Amino acid sequence: MEIVSFLAFLCILIMGFQEPVHGRLLSVSKPNPGNAAATARWLVAENSWGVLNTISSELNGAPFGNVVSFSDGLPNEGKGIPYFYLTALDPTAKDAMKDERASLTLSEYPLGTCGKIDPENPTCAKLTLTGKLKIVENKSEEAQFAQKALFTKHPEMKEWPKSHKFQFFKLEIENLFLIDWFGGPKPLTPEEYLHPKMNNLHWMQ
Amino acid sequence: MEIVSFLAFLCILIMGFQEPVHGRLLSVSKPNPGNAAATARWLVAENSWGVLNTISSELNGAPFGNVVSFSDGLPNEGKGIPYFYLTALDPTAKDAMKDERASLTLSEYPLGTCGKIDPENPTCAKLTLTGKLKIVENKSEEAQFAQKALFTKHPEMKEWPKSHKFQFFKLEIENLFLIDWFGGPKPLTPEEYLHPKMNNLHWMQ
Structure with a gap:
């Protein structure tokens, strides 16, 4: 029976390592789709990457x-405002310095909680935050917040080459486009999304 | 010993279901980063979803x-041109009908092959295809190709509501932005990317 116990333990061990996200477990489970603000905040809190969109200066405004x-x-202490660490060697930061209009797009799909449904199925939540991509003032209190927020979730950033002159940026949110169920995008204002009561997602489940 | 065999079988079963992509296994392993065209084609072949960017008519051109x-x-029979199944109830198709300029952005990260590196690490490949988002002519040969391509990889699409008037769209690629290693974007033309020799990724490894 010892071998049986060992194999059972092995099974539990293997199953325990099946993480839904590459690299880290989800710390908060998905909010009820009826709660638009909590769902949007959850997508921002749990995703570590997204697609940041700008008006391309190199490609004629594409x-x-x-x-x-x-x-x-x-x-678990996110405030909802996405911060980035960008270099003007990359088109995104360069574009934003000429035209601040930008959006950040996130999907629930890579979190592993959509199951077998299609990534475009409306019950697999998706979010687009539209607004202005701005440089965070160097050495400000906000820059300290951004640095801690980014370097904790992305420890590699500490080592990124100084010569590339990475700077902290943030997206000032003006509009939210959230689909998390059938029936089209959910009405959701930046005020609702950024409301301090949303800073503890555990309470919002 | 029967219980032991059963548990061993169970373990294998559990491990067998640990797929690197949600829903399907990668059919081709990652090409050498030195081969820009193959890497770009691999990202397009293996990803089932991405972020499609347009100039927003509702949000003042954001x-x-x-x-x-x-x-x-x-x-395994992809040709490199991304096809979509979109409805004008969604902003993307509506935008494209007013301004065709668009880009499709993909990351290697959700494929699970970036390991422990950061999603923004240049060795975790990323691709932006920029061009024109066009409607595929209804009932054309290309529409048949698009339908087969989409409905095979996304079987759910067959059941999407007829009343939403989904149409096939494609991205006519004019520019490629690929980062798959240190040293900035890789030079890569649409001709190199779409070259027929790229239609068999197994040969390009």
Whole structure:
């Protein structure tokens, strides 16, 4: 029976390592789709990367999406505003310095909680935050917040080459487009989304 | 010993279901980063969804990214051109009908092959295809190709509500932005990317 117990333990061990996200477990389960603000905040809190879109200065004003890492705060302490660590060697930061209009797009799909449904199925939540991509003032209190938020979720960033002159950016949110169920996008204002009561997602389940 | 065999079988079963992509296994392993065209084609072949960016007519010309499913062909028979199944009830198709400029952004990260590196690490490949988002002519040969390509990879699409008037769209690629290693974007033309020799990724490894 010892072998049986060992194999049972092995099974539990293997199953325990089946993480829904590459690299980390989801810390909060998906909110009720009826709660639009909580669902949007959850997508921002649990995703570590997204597609940041700008108006391309190199490609005659085409909309240009770029894969970026972001963070809205320490794990489970996010405030909803996405911060980025970008270099003007990359088109996204360069574009934003000429035209601040931008959007950040996130999907529930890579979190592993959509199951077998299609990534475009409306019950697999998706979010687009539209607004202005702005540089965070160097050495400000907000820059300290951004640094801690980003370097905690993305420890590699600490080592990124100084010569590339990475800077902290944030998306000032003006509009939210959230689909998390049938029936079209959910009405959701930046005020509802950024409301301090949303800072504890555990209470919002 | 029967219980032991059963548990061993169970373990194998559990491990067998640990797929690197949600829903399907990668059919081709990652090409050498030195081969830009093969890497770009691999990202398009293996990803089932991405972020499709348009110039928003509702949000005063802001760049608007939307999570969409796509397909460039049957599994292992992709041709590199991404096809979509969109409804004008959604902002993306509506935008494209007013301004065709668009980009599709993909990341290697959700494929599960980036390991422990950050999603923004340049060795975790990312691709932005920029061009024109066009309606595929109804009942044309290309529409048949698009339908087969999409409905095979996204079987759910067959059941999407007729009343939403979904149509096939494609991205006519004019520019490629690929990062798959240190040293900035890889030079890659649409001709190199769409070259017929790229239609068999197994040969390009």
